[in-house]
Amino acid sequence: MGVKLVDVTKVFVDQSNPGRKFTAVNRVSIDVRDGEFVSFLGPSGCGKTTTLRIISGFEYPSAGEVWIAGRMVNDIPPNKRDTSMVFQSYAIFPHLSVGQNVGFGLELRGRPKAEIKEEVEKMMEVMNLKDLSRRRPDQLSGGQQQRVALARAIINKPSVLLFDEPLSNLDAKLREQMRLELRRIQQTFGITSVYVTHDQAEAMTVSDRIVVMNEGNIMQTGTPFEIYSRPANRFVADFIGRVNFFTGKVVSPDTGGSGDVEIEFPGGGRKTFAGREGSFKKGDEITLTVRPESLRLSGGASAGQNIFAGTVTKSVYLGQLVEYEIDRGGEKPVLAVTYDPADHGFFKTGERVGIDFSARAAHILPEKRE
Numbered sequence: 001m002g003v004k005l006v007d008v009t010k011v012f013v014d015q016s017n018p019g020r021k022f023t024a025v026n027r028v029s030i031d032v033r034d035g036e037f038v039s040f041l042g043p044s045g046c047g048k049t050t051t052l053r054i055i056s057g058f059e060y061p062s063a064g065e066v067w068i069a070g071r072m073v074n075d076i077p078p079n080k081r082d083t084s085m086v087f088q089s090y091a092i093f094p095h096l097s098v099g100q101n102v103g104f105g106l107e108l109r110g111r112p113k114a115e116i117k118e119e120v121e122k123m124m125e126v127m128n129l130k131d132l133s134r135r136r137p138d139q140l141s142g143g144q145q146q147r148v149a150l151a152r153a154i155i156n157k158p159s160v161l162l163f164d165e166p167l168s169n170l171d172a173k174l175r176e177q178m179r180l181e182l183r184r185i186q187q188t189f190g191i192t193s194v195y196v197t198h199d200q201a202e203a204m205t206v207s208d209r210i211v212v213m214n215e216g217n218i219m220q221t222g223t224p225f226e227i228y229s230r231p232a233n234r235f236v237a238d239f240i241g242r243v244n245f246f247t248g249k250v251v252s253p254d255t256g257g258s259g260d261v262e263i264e265f266p267g268g269g270r271k272t273f274a275g276r277e278g279s280f281k282k283g284d285e286i287t288l289t290v291r292p293e294s295l296r297l298s299g300g301a302s303a304g305q306n307i308f309a310g311t312v313t314k315s316v317y318l319g320q321l322v323e324y325e326i327d328r329g330g331e332k333p334v335l336a337v338t339y340d341p342a343d344h345g346f347f348k349t350g351e352r353v354g355i356d357f358s359a360r361a362a363h364i365l366p367e368k369r370e
């Protein structure tokens with residue numbers, strides 16, 4: 001019951017200039033397993049909606065294959081693909097009650113009244129919409145309307161649920177609640193889901209795996225943990241949260257097969273990274289990615305004994321954490337975050353601090369540009 005894309009490509013022809021072609025989706029391949037929740041994440045215009053429309057059948061791929069539940073569906077029309085789409089605008093019928101909206105798909109298929117009633121009641125219960133059955137959609141909150149839209153999609157028991165930025169219209173607090181709700185509902189029904197969003201926190205919360213896209217290309221596919229802590233390249237590192245890039249040089253590669261890589265940083269500090277496959281050789285210039293919360297700061301006499309040192313140029317107290325910017329002579333300041341400042345102390349603007357991190361928290365990219 002999964003979804004498989006094999007080298008799916010979409011080339012649009014510019015209407016005002018038919019000679020000009022534009023590749024919106026470029027050889028996208030992904031195997032979404034039965035019951036899995038996979039998100040396409042990327043900036044606006046990177047090809048997410050086009051990919052989703054190709055899965056649903058509303059867009060025809062220029063090349064490649066689309067498989068749903070083990071069947072090649074390139075030439076199958078949308079209404080025969082056994083998918084259901086949930087949009088950003090709720091697309092519920094204003095003139096029908098909530099219950100009628102939820103039961104609409106069953107009504108269309110001519111199911112018996114009693115059966116529809118029972119199915120709708122069950123669905124309303126799971127969706128936390130109990131007792132709202134007789135209301136009109138305009139008497140519901142945004143979150144409730146979104147749950148009605150979802151209930152209406154799920155009640156048809158599609159093989160695949162498709163979501164296009166379904167939470168974008170909700171305010172921030174509701175959006176966070178609905179993320180968890182969506183995940184709970186998807187897991188309750190175990191429906192294979194393909195989700196599109198430009199919001200990285202949303203993708204992290206709901207997904208089993210994330211496909212990061214940029215300009216029509218897949219940049220990386222992985223679990224939220226892999227994407228965040230082991231980004232495949234600078235684009236992914238930068239797009240998913242905040243990150244520091246440090247350049248260095250491999251001084252001791254893995255020669256004995258241990259997978260250890262020793263890196264020397266400008267200023268002479270060295271660090272050994274255990275178990276990093278033998279893909280680096282002596283003299284390679286690399287970029288290290290380290291998240292702000294993985295940096296450890298120290299002040300006073302020990303500042304100079306760290307891998308890097310710098311001067312605090314900005315310090316923002318946010319209660320549970322302090323955000324620092326530290327100038328170490330590079331182009332960009334280093335970003336550091338310290339949680340629980342009451343325990344870890346504060347550093348003041350103008351103070352000299354040492355910067356260190358555990359090798360485990362850092363990730364090596366085989367690129368040298370800072």
Ligand SMILES: Nc1ncnc2c1ncn2[C@@H]1O[C@H](COP(=O)(O)OP(=O)(O)O)[C@@H](O)[C@H]1O
Pocket residue numbers: 012013022024042043044045046047048049050051
């Ligand atoms: N029907 C179309 N004709 C021409 N260009 C299109 C069409 N649909 C989308 N595009 C272009 O394809 C690119 C990807 O669009 P889209 O898939 O909607 O991106 P996203 O959902 O990631 O924001 C955009 O540059 C968009 O302008």
Ligand SMILES: [Mg+2]
Pocket residue numbers: 048049050
């Ligand atoms: Mg879109």
